[in-house]
Amino acid sequence: MATRDTLIGALADGCIHSGSSLAQLLGLSRSAVWKQVHRLGELGLEIEVVPGRGYRLRHPLDLLDQARIQAAIGPVAMAGCESLEVTGITSSTSAALIAAAPPAVGRWRALLAEFQSAGRGRRGRRWLSPYGSGLCLSLAWSFATAPRDLPALSLGVGVAVRRTLAACGAGPVQLKWPNDIVLGGAKLGGILVDVDGDARGPFRAVVGLGLNLAVPAGLLQEVVAEGGLPPGGLDAAALGQAGGRNGLAAALLESVHGLLAAFARHGFAPLADEWRRHDYLCGQPVTVRTGAAAANGMARGIAADGALLLDGPEGITAVFAGDVTLRKSP
Missing domain, CATH: 3.30.930.10 (Bira Bifunctional Protein; Domain 2)
Known part of the structure; x- marks a missing residue:
């Protein structure tokens, strides 16, 4: 883990780093460095290999400090x-x-x-x-x-x-x-x-x-x-x-x-x-899913306790839990 963090820290600037310089920094062989660099892809990092020059991150990182x-x-x-x-x-x-x-x-x-x-x-x-x-x-x-x-x-x-x-x-x-x-x-x-x-x-x-x-x-x-x-x-x-x-x-x-x-x-x-002033859903048609059940209606904002107000076939009901997605109008 320390090796990986050190490698990412070196590459974070987005500049090209040679295999030999990384090998010296990490205390590894160049073939071991190659393996470490390619494993960074498992973290979603995009690595560019520059033939004859080394490696660099496609997008530099602003690491947390x-x-x-x-x-x-x-x-x-x-x-x-x-x-x-x-x-x-x-x-x-x-x-x-x-x-x-x-x-x-x-x-x-x-x-x-x-x-x-x-x-x-x-x-x-x-x-x-x-x-x-x-x-x-x-x-x-x-x-x-x-x-x-x-x-x-x-x-x-x-x-x-x-x-x-x-x-x-x-x-x-x-x-x-x-x-x-x-x-x-x-x-x-x-x-x-x-x-x-x-x-x-x-x-x-x-x-x-x-x-x-x-x-x-x-x-x-x-x-x-x-x-x-x-x-x-x-x-x-x-x-x-x-x-x-x-x-x-x-x-x-x-x-x-x-x-x-x-x-x-x-x-x-x-x-x-x-x-309420920044409510993304208010006034839009939505589907609320709770477990296997689904209910359609118009989102009418929130109640005083934070429940979602759903205007459906049976009038306005309070929803306390569920997944909400926008529904395309017919």
């Missing part, structure tokens, strides 16, 4: 941080935090990864993102007791994420019930919240966030083939305004931390109208 992220987070949020770690590869940032001890009440821990081998979306779907092409992060927080409006927590996190993206000029970012971030009709990211503990406290929430920054053509085809909303990325100008991947990661962690602290006191009510 723990020190830079910590330095960019404000002092109020950092005062409550128990740990912030960056790793190259993990099965799932959320799973790793769930397996660890929860933070103390009112404090938080974060884990960021360049690549998740078993990243999760809603209802067990995979979260697909090549190495270093997006942001994969999770933040664990402990409430004193289970907060009111708990089912709407992922919607509240969506508001915090949208605010952060809007601040860096990302354009008209919208929120798709219950946990997707949408930009220009494409899925920019997704949120997954896991909770555990006693409702009387302490009560832990682990917020997982996956955000697309660059979307390779192969990934686009794979996601569409699985029936998901086409993925979209963040443009270079917005990412640059955010301070690159590290600056954006810091801003998102700080924003989610602030949201969780406020949610503990006030719940979802102060956020509901803001969520």
